[in-house]
Amino acid sequence: xxxxxxxxxxxxxxxxxxxxxxxxxxxxxxxxxxxxxxxxxxxxxxxxxxxxxxxxxxxxxxxxxxxxxxxxxxxxxxxxxxxxxxxxxxxxxxxxxxxxxxxxxxxxxxxxxxxxxxxxxxxxxxxxxxxxxxxxxxxxxxxxxxxxxxxxxxxxxxxxxxxxxxxxxxxxxxxxxxxxxxxxxxxxxxxxxxxxxxxxxxxxxxxxxxxxxxxxxxxxxxxxxxxxxxxxxxxxxxxxxxxxxxxxxx
Numbered sequence: 001x002x003x004x005x006x007x008x009x010x011x012x013x014x015x016x017x018x019x020x021x022x023x024x025x026x027x028x029x030x031x032x033x034x035x036x037x038x039x040x041x042x043x044x045x046x047x048x049x050x051x052x053x054x055x056x057x058x059x060x061x062x063x064x065x066x067x068x069x070x071x072x073x074x075x076x077x078x079x080x081x082x083x084x085x086x087x088x089x090x091x092x093x094x095x096x097x098x099x100x101x102x103x104x105x106x107x108x109x110x111x112x113x114x115x116x117x118x119x120x121x122x123x124x125x126x127x128x129x130x131x132x133x134x135x136x137x138x139x140x141x142x143x144x145x146x147x148x149x150x151x152x153x154x155x156x157x158x159x160x161x162x163x164x165x166x167x168x169x170x171x172x173x174x175x176x177x178x179x180x181x182x183x184x185x186x187x188x189x190x191x192x193x194x195x196x197x198x199x200x201x202x203x204x205x206x207x208x209x210x211x212x213x214x215x216x217x218x219x220x221x222x223x224x225x226x227x228x229x230x231x232x233x234x235x236x237x238x239x240x241x242x243x244x245x246x247x248x249x250x
Contacts, residue, residue, distance in 0.1 A: 004089035023055040024104055031112050041118055059097040067153055071160045083244035094149055147233045154236035157243050182232050186225045
């Protein structure tokens with residue numbers, strides 16, 4: 001898997017690094033211009049967020065396209081490796097892109113707030129995170145991203161299982177159909193009002209202007225939406241491995 005990751009990174013590093021470089025330059029230019037020209041924060045911050053979302057979307061699409069190209073590569077299919085390695089290398093590549101964008105944001109955000117006139121005292125006084133809640137929020141976001149990525153990769157694999165030109169539409173219908181079924185079953189059977197990560201719940205309470213986030217353990221939620229998503233994600237992986245073992249059509 002690591003060898004495949006190195007190969008995919010070497011092949012795609014120019015596109016990934018150039019996207020990250022453009023993001024860093026644009027964010028720096030927007031921040032410097034906004035601070036020197038006294039732009040309103042309501043203009044600078046939304047454009048900055050849009051830049052991060054756009055870069056993340058482009059790199060996400062780039063990773064999915066890399067997986068699709070690997071499926072079409074005849075030489076890649078001849079490699080004596082288990083199909084899970086190819087799937088895992090794409091997932092790792094996607095996470096590397098996410099981490100690199102997070103690093104840029106972690107450098108950019110403190111610098112912007114240090115030189116801007118934004119009063120952060122209100123946030124510090126009224127928004128509190130209980131012990132462990134930040135960790136579980138991060139893990140919940142990581143799980144959501146990974147499960148979404150696996151479902152998209154499964155849709156690409158399904159689409160490549162058909163030989164005609166418009167087979168991409170089958171993959172699109174498969175993705176939206178599967179997500180609709182998951183959402184419907186989760187809402188009908190479980191219908192929880194809080195987010196969960198396995199048996200960990202993230203709850204928020206608001207008193208006046210103050211808001212607090214807490215994490216708590218509840219074994220009942222283990223049989224809830226998380227387990228359903230876990231089953232479907234495992235099903236997507238099994239489907240991909242089955243089709244890849246059958247040597248997806250070109």
